[in-house]
Amino acid sequence: MSALPAVLLAVPLLGAAALALPVFRGRSTSAYGIAVSGAALVLALVVAAVFDYRDAGRIQLGLDVPWSPGLGLRFHLGVDGISLPLVVLTALLVFLCFVHLARHRPEGGRPRALAFTLLVLEVGMIGTFLALDLLLFFVFFEVVLVPMYFVIAIWGGPARRAAAVKFILYTLLGSALLLIGLLVVWAQTGTLDIADLAARHGSGIPRTAQVLAFLAIGVGLAVKTPMWPLHTWLPDAHTEAPTVGSVLLAGVLLKMGTYGFARIAIPVLPEGAATLAPWLGAFAVVGIVYGSLACLAQRDLKRMIAYSSVGHMGFVLLGFATLTPVGMNAALFGNVAHGLITGLLFFLAGAVKERYGTADMVRMGGGMLRRLPYIGSLLTFACVASLGLPGLAGFWGEMLALLGAFRPAAALSRPLFLVFMAVGGLGTVLTAAYFLVMLSRVTHGRPTETVPAGPPLTSAEEIREVLGPGEPVEPVATGTAVAEVEEPARPTWDVTGHELAAWLPLVALTLAFGLWPKALLAVTTPAVQAVLGQGVTP
Amino acid sequence: MIQGIDYAAVAAPLVVALTAGLVLVLDATLPARPGGRRLLGGVTLAGVAAALAVVAVQAVQGVRRETFCVPASLGGGESAGSQASCSFVADRFTLVIAAVVLAAGLVVVLLSMSEVAIARTPAGEWYFLLLATLTGAVLLPASRDLIMLVVSLELVSLPVFALTALRRYDGRASEAALKLLLVSVVSTAVMLFGVSLLYGVTGSVHLDRIATFYATAHPQMPYGGAGVTTVAVVLVLAGFAFKIAAVPFHFWAGDVYRGAPVPVAALLSVISKAAGFAGLILILTVALSRQAAIWSPVIAIVAALTMTAGNVLALRQRHAVRLLAWSSVAQSGYILAPLAAFTATGRAGHTGGAVSASVAYLVFYAAMNLVAFAVVMRVSSERERNTLDDYRGMALRSPASGLALAFSLVCLAGLPPGLAGLFAKVVVFREIVAGGLGWLAVVMAVNTVVGLYYYIAWTARLFTPAEAGGRQEANAPVAVAAGIALTVTVVFSVVPQVVLSALG
Known part of the structure; x- marks a missing residue:
């Protein structure tokens, strides 16, 4: 028993509750937000420090108290190698968002309400990764919906209302299906304990029930991930959300969907997973290609990054679909890498939009490297990392996912997955293509060229x-x-100290995980092996 | 023979009924003074609170009390069991429903204090009718024979027509009252017909004797009495469907809620509905539990249609009370849904049970719905039209009311932080999934999403900046009512076990 996970949740929750006190009325909350989210980050790092890495497959720092016996609901928290990186990533991104907000007042005003919303969001996100009870997982999974709705609906862009409604309705439909799937599992086994269910490797659940439950849970999670063709809420939400909203949406919220596959769907329902994995893989590779092609057609920078998430999440899902340790590792690595890189990309897109007054790549014209050399270089770095250059974090997730597809689990059809691998490989080329096209449009060329x-x-x-x-x-x-063609005078200030403070940790981690992937893989590998267990290892 | 009456068992309805009489006497004898209305309100409040205290004491004692019993040797003929059959039983189910009704009654009385103060309404009649309705609603879950069920259901319904029409200067109120009267009378007639058929088949009015009758085969009747029983079941279902505003007998809800004074709308949506569900559950699961194969598919379809119709109709509403009316129709569908998974024998390894799930949802729903009605009551006294746009910026103008309403709407939608609503939905989903009704679960999942659309649209309005409206001084009874309901909802959110363990 350890109270550490509960404290990690309590800090942002109490921090948010304290914001309701009249003390904060009319005062700046930026320092307060940094302090609370910084405390949460420190706690997450403490969790990472006391974590026993020699035994990363075991659930550690467990806390298990009954909440509502009538519902079978237990307040059961803990971390293992799968959840630990995501917990730290979440705490880090929220902290960086507050650093970003310190100098960028939200456009919708009301910074106190925004700080409150972000802290509640943090509770939901970290709670999802810590929860080890099916219902508790679901509760935290739902906690993020209302705060994110308000982040988009109040502080978003011009079409924010429609985007926010689309986001919440779409994802609620997913969660309702997820709930049905979880309850099917419960009805078959009589327990809600994820660790217990994972240890059973699906024994006691008949095959048809497993397939049905995997379908419901999988579709529910796939909406959040998002998997093609359930992704249509994502471009609008990401485009309209404010910078911090986009960063957290792409950096963490999408991971809640993929995390559900690694934590619940695959370990608890191995037979269902084996039956539906070819479909998952097929939708994943379609998503990769579709996302890349959609990116090529975008003019809006934020929208393009949003579609690139569809492609990258396709690689993550392909990794899961192989049902091998290599593929699962790829998926978990891709998760973290995408969180770091896309978080950075959205920060940069926000900064570019702020300076140019638009995120439309055509109207921005070229020559950013000459006009804003630091931001231009950072954007180039982030794009190159995202397209999967070896030596940066984005590479390993894609490469390992394709490697996993080369040798899928024994229960799966190898030729089919070889096709998936080939299509996925084509996707990496397209990914490189759209990022390079974007860079050549925006960063290269002469500044005056429009x-x-x-x-x-x-x-x-x-x-x-x-x-x-x-x-x-x-x-x-x-x-x-003629007046439309001529660009208005542009502000030319380059990167600021606050922006660097918010971005450099992401740059450093992208480099670190790219050069030394074992740092992350060593944490996830034992957990992945424990999850797959004797079930469907090749 | 002389029947002994266990006054301890009937204490709760007795207290409410006596208070009703006292209010009538006081109203007639007291000199007309400005403080008179407040005195009557205070007496009513004290009576309801005393009855609630009685229920609480009985719940703590945990003893099953019975009275008005007929020994096995009397009446009933062949269907009489070996035990005495009682018309009034105060068990766990009775006490839970009575507690919900009385707690909701407290809130409605508090809301009435504001209504009676501002509107030109006769206070004595108002409180008397309110207490009469409450008496019926407390009596109903304790009823264990058909006649008492029908009588107490009528005792719930009849005063409500008068309450609706008491705003005599308001044309809408009269129209609503007439509509309610017609619908209710027709539904009572239909139900009485069904009840008389049941009596004709089984030769008994006691629910337990009807169950005993169906437990044995009856070769002397054509088809074992199946044909008549089916007709009776359908007629009884139809009668209750009117009361709980289930499809296809839901049309009255919008107009009646809109036309009635807000406290009466709150009463209709919680107390009258709870009473209707209590009667329905008693007849179906006590008397007709072996007939589940006949009625559970009907219930499943009616539940699916009710939640869908309610949600779809609520989508386009611009008026706050009308929206709550259709939303409460949709919520009726969720309450009905678990009953479709009822089986007479119960499932192995499953402790909950369809009835518990249904009642649990009802309890959660009552709490969160009353919060919404209390805030709507406050707004309706400031803004005559009471459209959704009147709520724009409310969370910024008057944060307490705005946040309370936002919380209750999110609860009704079933999203965190409104955990009460989320847990309620989980309980219902769990029952449906365990009962193997996958299609109903999917219909309900889609309905949850449809419902979210209008709840979140209203909630978003609360936080949209608007020009500063006139601030009205806080209305004390309404604020207390909202406070009580909100506290209960928050407690349910944090400790849902309170409800679930009360149901056992």
Whole structure:
């Protein structure tokens, strides 16, 4: 028994509750937010420090007290090699978001309410990764919905209301299906204890029930992940959310879906997983290719990064679908790497949007490396990391997922997975393509070069050509067309100290995990082997 | 023969009924003074609180009390069992429903104090009718024979028509009262017909004797009495479907809730509904438990249709009370759903049971719905029209009311931080899934999402900045009512076990 996980949840919760006190009325909450989220980060690091890495497959720091016996609900927390990296990642990203907010007042105003919302969000996210009871997992899984809805609906972009509603309805449909799946498991086994269920490796649940439960749980999680074709809420939500919202959505919320596969769906329902894994793999690779192609077609920087998440999560799901230790490791590694890199990308996209006044790549024009050299370089770094350059964190997740698909679990059809591997490989090429196209559009070239939106009508002669000789040309129209082409004067301040403070930890970790992947794989491997156990190892 | 009456068993309804009489006498004899209305409200409140205390004491003692019993040797003929059959039983089920009704009664009385003060309403009649309804609602879960069930159900319904119409200057109220009267009278007639058929088949009015009758085969009757029983079951179901506003007898809900004074709408949505469900559960699971194969598919379909119709109709509402009306129809569907998974014998390795799940949802629902009605009551006294747009920026203008309403709406939607609603839904889902009704679970899952749309749209309005409206001074009784309901909801959220262990 250890109270540490409970304290880790209590700190942001009490921190949020304290914000309701009248002491904070009309005062800046940025220092307070940094302090509370920093305390949570320190606690997460303490958890990581006292964690016994020689026994990473075992659940440690457990806390198990009954909450509601009538529901069979227990307040059961703990960490193992699967959840530990995600807990630390969550605490880190929330902390960095508060660092970011210290200098960037939210556009919707009301910084106190935003700080409150983010801290509640942190409780839900960390709680999801710590929970070891099916119902408790579900409760925390749901906790994030309302705060994230408000983050998008109050502090988001112009189309925020619709995006927020779409987000919450879509994900609630997923969670309702997830609940049904979890209850099917409960009805078959009579227990809600995840550790206990995982140790049984599916014994006691008939095959049809396993398939049904895996389907319900899988679809529920796939909405959150998101898996093609259930991803349609994601581009809108990511585009409209404020920077901190996008960072947490991409960095942590998507991981809650994939984490559910590693924690519940695959260990508890191995036969269901083996039956449906080919479908999971197929949807995953379609997602990879679809996400990459969609990225190629985007003009909005944030929207493009959002679609790139669909592709990257496709690799994570492909890793799970192989049902091998290699694939699972790939998925868990890809999770963390995507959290770091996409978090950084959204921070950068927010900074670029702030400076240019738009995230439209066409209207931004090129030459960022000359105009804003530091931000341009960091953006290049993040994109290169995201496209999977060897030596950076993004590489290992993709490479290992493809390696896993090369040699899937014995129960699965190898030729099919070889096809998946080939399609996934094509996806890596497309991923590289869209990031390089984006970089060449935005960071390279001369700063003055602009590509106007729509057909370029810059002179009266061209307008004459379009309209034909008979039409009168109004001088006003010409003037308007020209004014659209000319960019307004742009602010030119480069990266600030606060921004560097928020970004450099992500850069450093991306480099560290890229050069030394064993640091992370050593933590996840024992846990993955314990999860797969004697079940479906090759 | 002389029947002994166990006054301890009937104490709770007796206290409420005596208070009703006292209020009527006081109203007639007291000189008309400004403080008179408040005195009557205080007496009513004290009576309801005393009855609640009686129920609490009985619950702590945990003894099953019976009275108005007929010995096995009398009446009933062949269907009489070996034991005496009692018309009034105060067991765990009775006490839980009575507690819900009386606690909700406290909140409704507090809301009434504000209504009676501002509207030109006769206070004595108002409180008398309210207490009469409460008497019926407390009596109903204790009833164990058909006649007493029907009589107490009518005692719940009849005063509500008058309560609805007491705002005589309001045309909407009169229309609502007439609508309610017509619907209710028709439903009573239908139900009486079903009840008389049941009596005709079984030769008994006591629920336990009806169950005993069906436990044995009856070769002398055509098809073993199955045909008549089916008709009777369907008629009884239809009668109750009117009371709980289940599809296809749900049309009255919107207009009646909208036209009635807000406290009466709250009463209809919680007390009258709880009473209706109590009667339905008693007839179905005590008297007709062996007929579950006939009625459980009907219940499943009605539940699915009710939740869908309620949610879809609520989507387009602009008026706060109308929205709550349709939302309460949808919630009726959720309460009905677990009954579809009822089996007479119970499942192996499963302790909960369909009835517990249904009642648990009812209890959670009562608490969170009353919070919403209390806040709506407060707004309705400031803003005549009471549309959803009148709630814009409420969480910023008056944070206490705004946050309370937001919390109750999130509870009704079933999302954290409204854990009470989430746990309630989990209880129901668990029962349905364990009962193997996968399709109903999926329908309910989709309905949860549809429901979220209008709850979250309303909640979002509370936090949208708006031009500063006139702040009204806090209305003390309404604030107390909202406070009680909110406290109970928060307790249910943190410790759901309170409800679940009360149901056993």
